[in-house]
Amino acid sequence: MTLLRTEHLSIAFGGVRALDDVSLEVAAGVVFSIIGPNGAGKTTLFNLISGLYAPNAGGVRLAGEDVTGLAPEALARRGLSRTFQNLQIFFRMTALDNVMVGRHRHETTGICADLFHLPAVARQNRATRAAAMEALERVGLAAAAGRRAASLSYGGLKRLEMARALASEPKLVLLDEPAAGCNAVETAEIEAIIRGLTREGLTVVLVEHDMRLVMNVSDRIHVLANGRTLAEGTAAEVRANAAVIEAYLGLGGAQEAVAG
């Protein structure tokens, strides 16, 4: 079953075609990676899928429903969540409070109940806290729950964003460079987390520069270059694709790689 489909997505910024006619299909329950050199349009694609940008042409379908141009909060309610390449942490809050915001779409008390702290609010707060704690444990941050987010390491913040996205119990999660700036140990942890997600039936779309991680976890890989689709296939297929090698290494590098 196809969970996410983009159809001929295009967007331009001031005459620059950041994304040009990109179509892809993500089956439910897989890890689908999007790779490409810097400036290929990977994050732009994420911003289009998650509703931060509206496309100039083309559309996005989530579970068969046309969701083109829907606001991010509307997409969140349909089970889409994401992390950000340049962290978007709630720095003034504790780690736990960050993740508690991730539970927002499951919280049911109204603003009047909140103002008067009706019993339902106390129950809601307890349930939210428990679920957020669980999400923190999943990414190995339970011990840091009470710490201010600003005091966490870079790798810790990356995992905090993942916990926050997972706390919303999405069907589809977009991870934008979760391993950027992480050391080998942290990257291995992130790999384990991603594997755990698909085991639970989640669908993961991954943008990542760490090729070892991408090749290890991806069921399918979609390659972008200069805003266009260059190739798509399994890890082995993409690795052997001449156009992909050239895009990454340049023509000379590609010849060397083939010769070597």
Next chain:
Amino acid sequence: MRALTEHRLAGVLAMAAIIAVLPLFFPSAYYYRVAALVFVFALAAVGLNLLMGLAGQVSLGHAGFMGIGAYAVAIGPTHLGVPSWLSFVIGAALAALTAFVVGRPILRLKGHYLAVATLGFGLLLAIVFTNEARWTGGPDGMSVPRLLVFGLPVRGADTWYWITAAGFLIGAALANNLIDSPTGRALAAIHDSEVAARVLGVDAARKKLAVFVISAVYASAAGSLFALLNGHITPDVSGFLRSIELVAMVVLGGMGSVAGSLVGAALLVVLPQTLTALHDYEHMVLGLVVMAVMIFLRAGIVPTLAGALAARRA
């Protein structure tokens, strides 16, 4: 004990205790009056703090909402025969409605643009109160009929001390409730990263409008109390300087700190009273104190001191 100090309303209870014993140290009725003014402005500041400190949205026109509440309790009984308490409620409803209508378009703006738009809104209301002289008495203002409770007029600075203190404490309790709730977390999230909040399902536009309306109701309630306490109001109640004063109270006391709003209001109400002895230098010293607080207690008085205390204990 630990559970008690960490309770949601611990701060409110502590403030209530201080307010209860404070009059023991008052040598004259004048002190009751100044304290009542502190509570009135603290109430408005708490509301503005929900908008600014919690949700991170600035308003330079909040005195406009104070004006709505103030003129409601003046005009209602004088011209329309509506009792004061009902005028108070109608004023709050009008402020909420105004905030709802005005907030929808202007809360889309961010930062400085939002500041200028709210500034314009405040100026507009002040002009209305000045020009509609038939209703408001124009620039000279109008007198406010006394509040009647069970048919008896409320008089005496000490009575107003208790009424305004109760008003402030109720406002503080509701604010603390809101902060520790799903809505409060969503608002704090909008403050730090609106895009991340939205991606997590927070309808940022709606939440910002809701807190704008709530803060307007706080301001209106404070304006009504101010008018009833004073017995006379002029368009100054809704003026630009008042709006700036409210912002200064929030920032000086501490963004997001309910107790800070009380401290900020106390500073800006009490200090000018005590500095009158300095005559010509009054405003200069006031300015210097405000600058010194901002330079040395950057996060605001209450959060900075609380942080220093926590660091010492750890």
